[in-house]
Amino acid sequence: MKNLEEKKTNTHCHAHGHAIGSQKACVSLVPIFNHLEAEQMEEIMVTAQSVSYKKGEIIYHAGGQSDSLYIVNKGKIRIYRLSESGKEQLVRILTPGDFTGELALFKEAVHESYAEAMEETKVCLINRSDLQQFLMRFPSISLKILTEFSNRLEQSEKQTARFATEKVETRIALFLAECLDSENDAKEFVLPMSKKDLASYLGTTPETISRKLADLEDQGLIKQKPRKRIEILDLDGLLFV
Amino acid sequence: MKNLEEKKTNTHCHAHGHAIGSQKACVSLVPIFNHLEAEQMEEIMVTAQSVSYKKGEIIYHAGGQSDSLYIVNKGKIRIYRLSESGKEQLVRILTPGDFTGELALFKEAVHESYAEAMEETKVCLINRSDLQQFLMRFPSISLKILTEFSNRLEQSEKQTARFATEKVETRIALFLAECLDSENDAKEFVLPMSKKDLASYLGTTPETISRKLADLEDQGLIKQKPRKRIEILDLDGLLFV
DNA sequence: CGACAGGTTGACCGTTATCAAAGATCGTGG
DNA sequence: CCACGATCTTTGATAACGGTCAACCTGTCG
Numbered sequence: 216m217k218n219l220e221e222k223k224t225n226t227h228c229h230a231h232g233h234a235i236g237s238q239k240a241c242v243s244l245v246p247i248f249n250h251l252e253a254e255q256m257e258e259i260m261v262t263a264q265s266v267s268y269k270k271g272e273i274i275y276h277a278g279g280q281s282d283s284l285y286i287v288n289k290g291k292i293r294i295y296r297l298s299e300s301g302k303e304q305l306v307r308i309l310t311p312g313d314f315t316g317e318l319a320l321f322k323e324a325v326h327e328s329y330a331e332a333m334e335e336t337k338v339c340l341i342n343r344s345d346l347q348q349f350l351m352r353f354p355s356i357s358l359k360i361l362t363e364f365s366n367r368l369e370q371s372e373k374q375t376a377r378f379a380t381e382k383v384e385t386r387i388a389l390f391l392a393e394c395l396d397s398e399n400d401a402k403e404f405v406l407p408m409s410k411k412d413l414a415s416y417l418g419t420t421p422e423t424i425s426r427k428l429a430d431l432e433d434q435g436l437i438k439q440k441p442r443k444r445i446e447i448l449d450l451d452g453l454l455f456v
Numbered sequence: 457m458k459n460l461e462e463k464k465t466n467t468h469c470h471a472h473g474h475a476i477g478s479q480k481a482c483v484s485l486v487p488i489f490n491h492l493e494a495e496q497m498e499e500i501m502v503t504a505q506s507v508s509y510k511k512g513e514i515i516y517h518a519g520g521q522s523d524s525l526y527i528v529n530k531g532k533i534r535i536y537r538l539s540e541s542g543k544e545q546l547v548r549i550l551t552p553g554d555f556t557g558e559l560a561l562f563k564e565a566v567h568e569s570y571a572e573a574m575e576e577t578k579v580c581l582i583n584r585s586d587l588q589q590f591l592m593r594f595p596s597i598s599l600k601i602l603t604e605f606s607n608r609l610e611q612s613e614k615q616t617a618r619f620a621t622e623k624v625e626t627r628i629a630l631f632l633a634e635c636l637d638s639e640n641d642a643k644e645f646v647l648p649m650s651k652k653d654l655a656s657y658l659g660t661t662p663e664t665i666s667r668k669l670a671d672l673e674d675q676g677l678i679k680q681k682p683r684k685r686i687e688i689l690d691l692d693g694l695l696f697v
Numbered sequence: 698c699g700a701c702a703g704g705t706t707g708a709c710c711g712t713t714a715t716c717a718a719a720g721a722t723c724g725t726g727g
Numbered sequence: 728c729c730a731c732g733a734t735c736t737t738t739g740a741t742a743a744c745g746g747t748c749a750a751c752c753t754g755t756c757g
Contacts, residue, residue, distance in 0.1 A: 378619030379659030418620030
């Protein structure tokens with residue numbers, strides 16, 4: 216199964232993807248690694264693989280063997296789950312620099328979620344045992360990953376608490392407010408996903424999203440514009456919904 | 457209020473708690489540390505503090521400065537959040553060997569949740585900078601914490617997906633089924649919390665918990681007994697609810 | 698230009714929150 | 728050890744919230 220291919224730049228690729236160019240670009244843009252010395256980085260790059268996926272391709276699926284960390288280099292990846300009763304929930308969308316697959320690296324050996332390329336996507340792969348060795352040798356990477364995990368856990372628990380205590384309209388309003396946060400001072404942003412996906416993410420239906428956004432617009436709190444653009448007219452009002 | 461008590465085994469305690477006995481007992485029962493050499497363990501114990509809390513005492517609260525890892529030695533701790541609209545959600549209950557406060561260790565310096573002693577409780581404290589040094593020096597601890605984080609994240613995302621996609625009755629049924637898992641083969645268990653807390657945990661109300669449990673009982677799937685005991689009569693049926 | 702996924706709107710109904718009040722249980726102090 | 732109060736739990740009546748189904752609209756892309 217190993218497919219070592221020694222070059223002077225030390226790039227080796229396999230799986231069902233295609234070889235891509237420099238892996239330095241891939242690895243170095245990742246917050247987890249970009250504090251390392253050039254020499255250490257080099258070492259990690261040697262072990263990383265690079266794979267491409269076409270739009271709609273499944274990168275991994277629940278129940279599947281999990282033994283690698285996936286680092287997004289280019290494109291977008293939809294991470295979703297199927298609940299016990301078979302309904303889908305969108306967990307998050309990965310963009311370049313994000314990573315996934317880490318759960319299974321430390322935990323069980325099977326994925327609990329699905330990863331699907333939303334467009335032409337390139338990822339870097341680092342396999343479990345390589346990664347664990349790096350973690351032992353460069354403890355600062357662990358600290359970075361721990362930080363990332365903390366953020367994710369924080370985010371996830373906040374989301375859970377919202378589901379547990381807020382009604383749909385409030386969850387939508389909070390989501391819009393957070394979209395605005397990520398923009399700098401602007402009062403307008405483009406929804407980072409389709410309304411269908413947003414419904415899945417917020418645990419509701421497209422119909423309800425549609426209706427509630429219309430309600431918020433009627434209340435004069437937001438304004439919907441073409442191409443998924445939304446302008447926030449009254450942020451405070453939105454937060455009191 | 458300080459109650460330092462120096463011993464040959466190097467125990468120091470303060471905060472608003474009281475000195476307790478051996479800290480070896482405290483630290484060694486924690487999965488994160490129990491793989492270490494005696495010598496390393498000793499070193500960690502030196503830096504740990506021990507604090508006791510009475511029933512109902514708040515151990516930390518949202519917005520409060522966060523700079524320590526809390527390891528439960530004895531008792532029970534309720535971790536809960538207040539949502540944007542002020543409603544409470546029970547996040548988890550800690551029992552001896554569990555730890556908390558880790559989010560803030562790597563992330564921001566303020567807590568986002570509340571920790572409340574549910575009974576007479578003892579915890580060990582390790583402060584942020586000490587812990588970070590240990591992590592750098594004993595990378596295996598990071599791996600243990602990463603594993604723990606993975607589990608928590610997994611758990612939290614699963615819970616979020618359930619909130620997003622399952623109705624209350626199903627969430628209750630799944631919760632009961634998981635309680636049974638933790639028992640060995642037995643068909644019966646005691647609810648690990650009050651129904652009020654369960655309602656908060658599952659994002660519903662005590663009234664609904666009461667009614668749905670009665671429904672499940674009417675359907676012949678479970679049997680409620682005194683002292684929070686529940687017998688599962690038909691596990692498969694429960695999972696198809 | 699046409700097809701198809703995504704989005705909107707309306708009517709309806711199931712689920713669950715809410716309010717109220719009575720009943721059970723638990724912990725505490727006398 | 729018992730009694731009391733506080734808190735938790737149950738039950739009922741009611742209504743709001745949001746899901747579902749169906750039909751129609753719209754913009755996006757081959």
